[in-house]
Amino acid sequence: MKQYALLILCAILGILFIGIPACAEEGETRLITDMTGNEIEIPATIERVAFFGGPIGQVPYILGVQDTIVATSIGSKNSQLLNIMDQNLKNVPSPRQTNGIINIEELIKSDPQFVLAGDVDGAIVKKQTTIPVVYFFESSDGTAEQTKAEVAFVGLIYGKEDRAQKYANYLDSTLSLIKSRIGDISLSEQKVLFNGYDANHLITYGGDSYMQERIENAGLKNAAQEVSTSGVRPGIHSGLDEISMEQVLKWDPDILVIDTGSPEDIYNDPKWASIKAVQERQIYRLPNGVFVWNRPTAESAVLHPLWMAKIGYPERFADISMKDEVKKFYQEIFSYELTDEQVDKILAGEFASAISAGKGQTNQTNMGNK
Template sequence: MTKTSYVLCALIVAAGMLCCGCTTTTTPEDPAATRTITDMEGNRITLPAKGATFGVFGGPISQVPYLLGANASIVAVTKGPQMMEMMQEMDPGIIDKPAPRTTNGNVNIEELLVANPDCVIAFDVDGKIVESHTDIPVIYLSGTMGDGFDEMRREIAFMGEVFGKPDRAQAYIDYLDGTLAFLRERTGDIPDDERATVFLGEGVSHLQTLGGDTFFAEWTEAAGCRNAVAGIETTLGQQEGMHTGINEISMEQVLAVDPDIIIIDTGSPTELKDDSRWKELGAVKEGRVYREPTGVFLWSRPSAESAVLYPLWLAYNAYPDRFEDVPLTDRVKDFYAEIFEFPITDAQAQKVIDGTYGSVTFGQVKQS
């Protein structure tokens, strides 16, 4: 092959990878020495072509290297996912990794420098902190609490290119699409005015919620339900970053919508029956208050895990007669085995469903 042919081949390969967000560049000294990533904000970052190490800053995205089979390259993690009970079952070694990032905007620079990753994968707030205090390059992700299924597909595809695992990324996307198609098949014929309304009540007050401008609206719609507070925009006026979207509404607003289903992330559903305010709601009277599941991370965030399992879990609870032929435990077990290559038992699947795995709320470890 002529020298000109080699150059043309290299250009073709580079152009193909650029479409996916990554390009591979060469140097005269070592043709395989480096590659260049074009991140989701359009920045170009140069990394070792092989053996690059990463810090991953963010709760929901911390699971992505695992579903890609690339977690061995992670040398700095986020504290919240590190302390999740199920995450530690999947990867016992995560507890020994440095966790310089605790919550959004809180990064221990000294600990990060000791870990010394080749780059950090982060959203805007954490990424700017890393860039302003270190020389470690940052691969920026583009995401908010308003992101839905399309953004999830885009993020997973991009991360697949970053870690050199495009096939694993596509396998997840196919699994997500298959689950959504299954739910449409089972719930698509329910008239709009008969779809169950759902209220997510987080925190000790059960009044912190996700409105119609958040991912939760899409998750509930995929389950054949409706977000009871879809008319409320909770992303407005909140802090930057991935915690944007959580807002506290009044008890009067909850009473006004009188949801068919209530989901809580703290306390017990039975406690609402003894509360003079909550016991008047139809969902409480009918025993349709559920503890929010947790797995390798909180489901109240737009993660790869929650995008598949939250709509599935909600649909099973909202319309149990439509899913009698396939136990939910089987669906949950299949997801972790197929996507994370993490086989779990019936008992573990039930812990996920019941929300009894140890969870993290606002950076504090909380056991059920």
């Protein structure tokens, strides 16, 4: 009788969680289609997964499945805030160092059931091991819609569709709020923002990168819209390019966002003195949470446009506190209660990881290969 009751319970659970065999026995598998259209067989019960790619490393925390991470990327491993939120992260190996550079021996030793990866990393794993590979988009454009799709995809794999949908609703609601506040600003009235990354503040996202959409979502103009970042640039992150000081002077941006140093350094630098953002003291340090906000991550897709809109049009967002918004996001989406000190450090960019946003280590988190 007890066995019969158990079978009924399993059947009910199977109906509630369509696509995921309830009460699955060890060794059972199921067939899924990954984001590149490949059919792949994965275990019915997910317990051990390798997440390869910096931005995607935060998705398990959104879904509440971080306990299944057995291998990760150096970007996630080095995140100061993630290490505070997840005490076990220090024990998780990071065989994926940069895009296309993987310690295969370390990966095999971590014994994942499968690897979630982009095309470059996935191809290496597939060629050198027998570990199944579940691919994300072959070419990620980093838009808000694609970010939602990636969270939804991982949510489907884990049977966490409700949490994935909660995130999607949160993102849509935030973007709708911003649009309701800035939708009437004409193109001619929009302020111009320049992202000046790296030590020289001359690395920036071009108009053909995902950042174009994000800046537009904030009701601003991208100073570097005319810059094309297509093709491969050694030592520089996908979507970024290095421009000259002469170009910045020509663009004369209203707002300057930096990822290293302090605004005071630029205010005191004579070569920047003629720029409107300097004269009007509109230089801001880029926030950094579980990952830096100038990446196509689920966190930054929500908070970054709101932050930019507020610094661009403070009078239209006077009732909105970024401290409250950051705390709310982490509580509702990451299920983590930030302290006031932690919120302040996020907004001040003080949780910067070992990965910089410009040259050198930048390509550790290639935007197109998360």
